[in-house]
Amino acid sequence: MGKLVSSWYKNKTLPESHIFPPETRPGNLIVPRGKNIPVIDLSEAEGRNRTRIVQQILKAGEEYGFFQVVNHGVPEDLIKEGFEVLEEFFEMPDEDKAILYSEDPTNRCRLSTSGVNYAREKVHLWRDNLKHPCHPDLQDCIQLWPQKPKRYREKVAKFSIEAKKLGSRILEIVAEGLGLERGYFGDKLSESMLLSVNHYPPCPDPSSTLRISKHCDPYLITILHQGGVNGLQVFNNGEWIGVEPLHNAFVVNIGNQLQIISNDKLKSVEHRVVTNSNLARTSAAFFIAPSGDCVVEPAKSLMGDAAAYRGFVFKDFLLHYFPNFKNNQVVMERFRS
Ligand SMILES: O=C(O)CCC(=O)C(=O)O
Numbered sequence: 001m002g003k004l005v006s007s008w009y010k011n012k013t014l015p016e017s018h019i020f021p022p023e024t025r026p027g028n029l030i031v032p033r034g035k036n037i038p039v040i041d042l043s044e045a046e047g048r049n050r051t052r053i054v055q056q057i058l059k060a061g062e063e064y065g066f067f068q069v070v071n072h073g074v075p076e077d078l079i080k081e082g083f084e085v086l087e088e089f090f091e092m093p094d095e096d097k098a099i100l101y102s103e104d105p106t107n108r109c110r111l112s113t114s115g116v117n118y119a120r121e122k123v124h125l126w127r128d129n130l131k132h133p134c135h136p137d138l139q140d141c142i143q144l145w146p147q148k149p150k151r152y153r154e155k156v157a158k159f160s161i162e163a164k165k166l167g168s169r170i171l172e173i174v175a176e177g178l179g180l181e182r183g184y185f186g187d188k189l190s191e192s193m194l195l196s197v198n199h200y201p202p203c204p205d206p207s208s209t210l211r212i213s214k215h216c217d218p219y220l221i222t223i224l225h226q227g228g229v230n231g232l233q234v235f236n237n238g239e240w241i242g243v244e245p246l247h248n249a250f251v252v253n254i255g256n257q258l259q260i261i262s263n264d265k266l267k268s269v270e271h272r273v274v275t276n277s278n279l280a281r282t283s284a285a286f287f288i289a290p291s292g293d294c295v296v297e298p299a300k301s302l303m304g305d306a307a308a309y310r311g312f313v314f315k316d317f318l319l320h321y322f323p324n325f326k327n328n329q330v331v332m333e334r335f336r337s
């Protein structure tokens with residue numbers, strides 16, 4: 001519990017345990033100006049401009065693996081109240097948070113620090129994290145969630161229902177763009193949803209550590225709200241580009257499973273989060289994922305001459321992903337045909 005960055009960071013210099021080796025330090029934190037991931041206005045998705053929106057999303061998924069959506073239909077006050085309660089959670093005194101602290105990666109609802117397996121890490125990340133399921137059975141999942149702050153369950157339930165709806169809407173658009181039936185992703189391929197809340201305190205030496213080191217998300221698609229503080233960077237054409245925090249936007253990124261199902265048409269792209277010396281940052285990632293026993297494989301109609309991947313059971317993907325996530329090529333190579 002005392003290991004949470006938020007419990008000890010004040011008035012400290014960066015400890016040895018959080019200093020990255022030179023080759024993976026972020027070093028130069030300045031990202032090129034004027035380079036951004038596409039911003040897509042979803043208010044037009046249901047009207048006569050739908051085809052254009054479908055094309056924009058597909059193009060963004062092919063070129064960047066990332067895009068932002070605005071006018072997405074999730075009510076602003078619901079996002080605001082959801083975020084308030086998530087921030088309040090991390091501001092609670094240590095004794096209130098201690099009940100949920102765990103270093104066991106198999107724990108379904110847990111507060112932790114750094115990466116998935118603290119004990120096995122050589123260097124630790126500058127982040128604390130709260131993770132729990134929100135779907136398929138919300139009522140069942142809620143029983144696992146924090147009981148404090150008092151409004152946590154109510155506000156986060158509302159937020160996660162909306163995030164799931166938005167995810168389903170985007171997956172329908174993606175299916176349409178790929179020439180698949182609209183409900184292609186609707187069943188087992190998107191049966192689960194995990195909420196991962198990152199809290200990153202201000203850091204005394206941003207050039208030597210990271211909030212999250214470079215990785216691809218192993219799931220189907222991620223719906224992320226990055227709060228109002230920057231730090232998220234996406235690797236594109238040999239350089240890191242910043243993802244600007246836009247008022248009332250969600251960031252969407254293609255997970256490894258969507259790259260596989262699309263037979264490499266859509267790209268799951270590496271991203272990382274750099275630290276900041278004066279501001280704390282809280283972000284909420286909703287990971288939409290297949291059920292553990294779901295078979296994932298390239299869609300038949302997208303295989304062309306050959307399937308780029310063999311079929312596998314999703315839980316086997318995760319078993320291979322977590323020990324290898326630092327190298328996306330190694331992760332994906334195992335499942336290539
Ligand atoms: O904090 C962020 O903006 C991104 C977090 C992220 O990449 C993740 O949780 O997988």
Ligand SMILES: [Fe+2]
Nearest residue numbers: 215216217271
């Ligand atoms: Fe991520």
